Amino acid sequence: MTGSSASSRKVLSKIATNRLQKELVEWQVNPPSGFLHKVTDNLQRWVIEVYGAQGTIYAGEKYQLQVDFPEHYPMEAPQVIFLHPAPLHPHIYSNGHICLDILYDSWSPAMTVSSICISILSMLSSSTVKERPEDNDRYVKNCRNGRSPKETRWWFHDDKV
Amino acid sequence: MVCETNIQQIPSEESSKKCHPDIPLMVALEKVKSKVNTISEDDEDICPICLEEYTSENPRIVTKCSHHYHLSCIYEWNERSETCPVCSKAPDYDDEPKWYLVGVVLTNRFTSMLQL
Ligand SMILES: [Zn+2]
């Protein structure tokens, strides 16, 4: 997979623009529950509020996801990170990077922003402990030069959390 | 910014609408509402990759695993990955000639082209 870091962002292709416009309309009509997207003129970057689900350890908390779309979306996955402060979670690094396979190796062009959001909420909801990944400090240090999570070679933990 | 209150409450469609009193957009939304109400894998008329409808120029093809796409869309994806975007199934290599070309195509002309 070719790297497409935020620093080398190109304008969206026509296919990407069309698809994002459709997703935006669908989001307005039928937003995934627990999320709020403040619509702006910027189709290429969505900032989405995430509300911790009731009955989970994140209940009552609010976080922000930043979704950046590459030129060749949906053939390439968007870059999805939590803005500061990122939730305390065994698969979420303190710099906001998320260890979730569908954002990287398991991305499929049939996924949408909505389906990503639902996966992230389910990942949050199934957590029973509020803690950082074991390798948090090392990883975050390695990312200091502004590396995109899409350039990380992830190996994925278990699917349960 | 209007939504800072009610953190406890997961925003419903209703409350999120109130947060975006963008009238022209909402009017536009009403118009397309019926059409795009359900973007889903089950939607027979819409390609799950580009979310556009099938047409005679850009017809639907069906994979062996019974999923449908525009030929151009699945072709572009298969340059990156051989898996089916909807079910992640990989092709069997003894499939001929290309796994995703096996299946129903909307136009006759196209079917015969693929069988060559
Ligand atoms: Zn398509």
Ligand SMILES: [Zn+2]
């Ligand atoms: Zn399939």
